[in-house]
Amino acid sequence: MDLKEMIREIPDFPEKGVLFRDVTTLLKDGEGLCAAVDLIQKELEGVEFDAVLGPESRGFIFGMPVAYNLKKGFIPVRKKGKLPAEVISREYALEYGTATIEIHKDAIHPGMKLVVIDDLMATGGTARALVDLIQEAGAEVVKLVFLIELDDLKGREVLEGYDISSVLHY
Helix, strand or coil: CCCHHEEEEEEECCCCCHHHHHHHHHHCHHHHHHHHHHHHHHCCCCCCCEEEEEEEHHHHHHHHHHHHCCCCEEEECCCEECCCEEEEEEEEECCEEEEEEEEEEEEEECCCEEEEEEEEEECCCCHHHHHHHHHCCCCCCEEEEEECCHHHHHHHHHHHHCCCEEEEEE
């Protein structure tokens, strides 16, 4: 099964010059969705960790079934102002602007080993912000797994020294 064939490309979204990789076309295909989750999960074989951390919203889609399958906890990362309890936050740069992410302050404890799962790594800004938040809370990022990596945007460079896996490369 070629997952790349199931991912729609939308030019000039969200702004001119950006080629958006739309995974909703993959998500609506049951076999494609299962294959994507299975391939992400396969990247975690032999990795010891306590919980999966996934950023809103597609990190929820891919991270939650992996956490469920492996009987691990899932820690949601939300956009600013969406979590009801005390949070830690980080502003970061996107390829087309800035954003702020937040995690409940009591969701991560010192010494925890965490895996980050998301749909796509572009410039690495979101992942870097997540890593910084996790470290600020005293936990450790043991692996980052992405369904898609946009190699030309060099996101790995801002995450040098971390164990990173991507299922698909563009």
